[in-house]
Amino acid sequence: MKSRLAISMATIALIIIIAVAVIAGAVYYFLMTKGPAEEFGGVIKIGVTVSLKGKYQREGDLALKGMQVAVKWVNEHGGVVVGGKRYNISLVYYDDESSPDRVPQLYSKLVEEDQVDILLAPYSSTLTKAAAPVAEQYKKVIISHGGASDSIFQQGYKYAVQVLTPATKYLRSIITLLKEQNDPDIKIALIYENTAFSSTVAKGAKEAIQEEGLNLVYEFAYEKGTQDFASIIEEAKAAGANVLLGGGHFQDGVALTQQAWQLGWKLKAIGILVAPTLPDFYETLGDAANGVMAPAQWEIGVKYSPEAAQQLGIEWYGPTNEEYVQMFQDMFGETPDYHATEATAAVLFAVKAIEKAGSLDSDAIRAAASQLDIMTCFGRIKIDPATGIQVAHQMVVIQWQNGEKKIIYPPEAAEANPIYPATNWWER
Amino acid sequence: MTLMTELLINVTNGLLWGTVLGAVSVGLTLIWGVMKVVNLAHGESILLGSYIVSVLLLFMGVDPMVGMFVALGSGLLLGLTIYWLNLHKIIGHVDVINLRIEMSTLLEMFAVSIILYNLYSFFTRSEPFGIGIWHLGPTSYINIGYMSVQVNHITAAALSLGATFIIYQFIAKTPTGKAIRAVMQDSQAAALVGIDPVKIKMLTTVISIGFTAFSGFLVILYESAVVPSIAYKYAPLAFTIVVLGGLGSIMGSYIAGIIIGGIYGVSKVIFSLLVGKNASDPLALTTAFVILVLTLLFKPEGLFGRKR
Structure with a gap:
């Protein structure tokens, strides 16, 4: 009898201890999540x-x-x-x-x-x-x-x-990334759509290229609706360009990349606005899409x-x-x-x-x-105190790698290393 | 917020906007009332003034209080051009305006409208053009107890009152004004007593478009920034107001403008109770056009127009 009493007493005690612990825990948790109770x-x-x-x-x-x-x-x-x-x-x-x-x-x-x-x-x-x-x-x-x-x-x-x-910094991340490759032989061609947005991006890109001490060998602003880039690409090739930056919207971005590929333009890096961030880009271009980079405000x-x-x-x-x-x-x-x-x-x-x-x-x-x-x-x-313009947010850079869109820059956001030079474009 | 405050805010806003609408309609009532020219380019004429003021301020730093006179001047010039290019051959030497002539002027003005609209779209890339942070005096808004009002809205109302008063006095008191009214009443009889109808028709076009361009300054004060499509917001309202006020009546149009503004304010509150705040705005604007239909049904000569 005594032992049974002892067991049930122990059980009750245990239950009480557990109950107290649970309640204390709950109260503690409640206080922690609520924080100090402000009015x-x-x-x-x-x-x-x-x-x-x-x-x-x-x-x-x-x-x-x-x-x-x-x-x-x-x-x-x-x-x-x-x-x-x-x-x-x-x-x-x-x-x-x-x-x-x-x-x-x-x-x-x-x-x-x-x-x-x-x-x-x-x-x-x-x-x-x-x-x-x-x-x-x-x-x-x-x-x-x-x-x-x-x-x-x-x-x-x-x-x-x-x-x-802001628009002027859209291509800056890609240009910084190019600079970090420590490649002495970078010759950039800037081919962009002549619209308010793309021209602003190009203007900022030129400043960044100059600041980083990179080499801009060719520049062309094509009109909205351009689908034939052959002559532009030949000119850029003749100028010795081995990096292509530019684009505008989806259609022209795809056409520019496709024709650069088909005309056998050997490129170390390709950075195109807007188009490559969309899945359709890879579906349309297949292997030509691999290696292509694009800036994006954010990626999943x-x-x-x-x-x-x-x-x-x-x-x-x-x-x-x-x-x-x-x-x-x-x-x-x-x-x-x-x-x-x-x-x-x-x-x-x-x-x-x-x-x-x-x-x-x-x-x-x-x-x-x-x-x-x-x-x-x-x-x-972080904003500029005087004008309110954004100064710290960086465009992330994505690159198509084996049919997958990977974030490669900036380092604190990246999920993969950049492929440079883009092997399929450079060694063909 | 109580219903009362909401009503007060909306009615205040509506009446302030109404003064702008009134001024916007004065130019239209002149050209339509006197010459039977249905000015389909009215919205674009308004925008001319808005753009002149904005461009002068943004690119040359010209104060809008000076810019408004340039807007007026360029409106007068546009009026002169439109008269000699588009209207003179059609209405210059006819005494009785029949339906065929009215349709021809309507088509002419439609063409002017499309040309101007596309020029605006081309040069502004359809981006908003505004007066930015400009305002009269040291503060940009004042608190009147139940709401804050932009100083620019008050400036617009004051200028609209002043300008309409001046043009009203001009039409009512000066010999030219009397001649304009004479042509409006009976062009043939006016010619018989020695009034040159061609001169009067030209003057009316010039004054009408000039005043309209000036009212574009009030629009940009009210809206802060304009895009070409704003023409399609103001022009139909101006037509409604002119019909409500009575064709050719300056005071009628001005008062009708304020009435439409007030009704817009009240109906916004009513509709926000009925269908929710989000949908109340477009519905309240629709009320203005319901009023147009009702006016044409029951009082086709308008509130202040002459019976014909």
Whole structure:
């Protein structure tokens, strides 16, 4: 009898100990995740227009989803602490129908009626150019996530800031990568579409080539719609070029690469805008696609991480890359692309700037934004204090390697080593 | 936000926008009322002023308060060109404008519209052109209690009132203005008493397009930035307002503009209650055109027009 009593006493004691441990653990966990209990201050409103109809429908839809993921993550991770009070963030958005003539009034409405605290720009440089002056008149900080044009930031706007790499730096990563190969025999041909965007990219590329002390031997700006590059390629070959940089949109990018291949142009490296980032590029070109590089704002496999941030001595903020992709898939059943991720980054940057400012005053937020240097799943973000243009975010470089698109640059994001020179193009 | 505040904000905004709409319609009511020229290039004439002001500011640093006079001047020139190139042969020496003549001028103006639209698209690459951070005075917006208002919107309203007052006085008091009204009422009778109808028709075109280009400055003040397609937002509204105000009546058009602005503000609130904030904007604009249909049905001469 005694022993049975002892056993049941021991069992009860054990149960009590386990129960206490579980409760203590739960309380501890609860306290840890909740953090120090700040008083709830309310909701900080972020205003934006997104293109849910028209030309930018696809990009607009992805951008909105990216923002929603960021809002959810921030609110689940304690929101924003401003002046000792904890705030949640919320998104106020309208559909701008991809039309620049609807943007100004909608932004006025966001400030006047919805009294938002900070603004995000719409997708595309064109729409951003229509929104920025309104933000300026109302003195609201506006964060550009889809406007790569440098000219937005050359108009003296005080409240416009940018999280994505500006157009002039699109090819800079590839040029830096070329420089790092320590190859004395690099002769670059720059062949690009004569449109506002591609010309700006080319202008920046020329500056970068000069800065890195590389050799530009041929340059040509072809008109929009060009499909026959034979004579241009022959000229470039005659000039002795062994590296091809340029392109414009999908069609011409594919045609340029294809004809360079078929005309037997021996190249050490090929860097083409836009086209190679799409899976269709490999499907169309097959083996000719291998070795081709392209710049991208972001790619799904990037390896930005809190550890990489630590190595650079800067702060990490937001979900990790895996966490981000997972959240996006759980919420919307699809994978994010760069249109979504740059929008996510804009929200995270807004939150960080507000937190650092410790106030909702636009001038304080803008001043705080100047001092931020953070890394997110989108990469490193730091703006030029005077103009608001992005200075730290680097284009990642992808390269087709045996039919697979691999991220090869910058080192903190890379998943594979660059193949240089591109064997199939150079040794044929 | 309470419903009351929302209503106040929207009505304030609507009325401010209404003054711009009013000024935009004054030029149209003149050319349409006096000469029966259905100016399909009205939207593009507005844009001329917007672009002149913007380009002068962005590329030459000319203050828009000076630029608006250049806009007015270039509008007068455009008016002169349009009259001699497109209109004179058709309406210069006819006393009674019949349907066939009206259709010819309509087609002429349609051509002008397309030419100008494509020129704008070509030269601006359809990118927004604006006045950026420019504003009058030390601050860019003021707080009036329930909302903040852009100083530019107030400037636009004040300039619109002033300019419309001046052109109204011109038409009502000066001999030229009286001659314009005489031609509007009866071209043949006006000629009999010694008024040169050709001179008056040319003057009316020039003044009408000039004032329209000036109103383009008010549009860019209101919108901050313009793209070519903004012509298709303002021109149809101007036509509605002219019909509502009564063809040829300057005061009528101006007041009708403010009324349309006010109705837009109120219907925005109503529609946002009915269908949600996101969809309220386009629906509220539709209201303006419902009013056009109702006006034509029940009061075809407009609020301030003469019965014919």
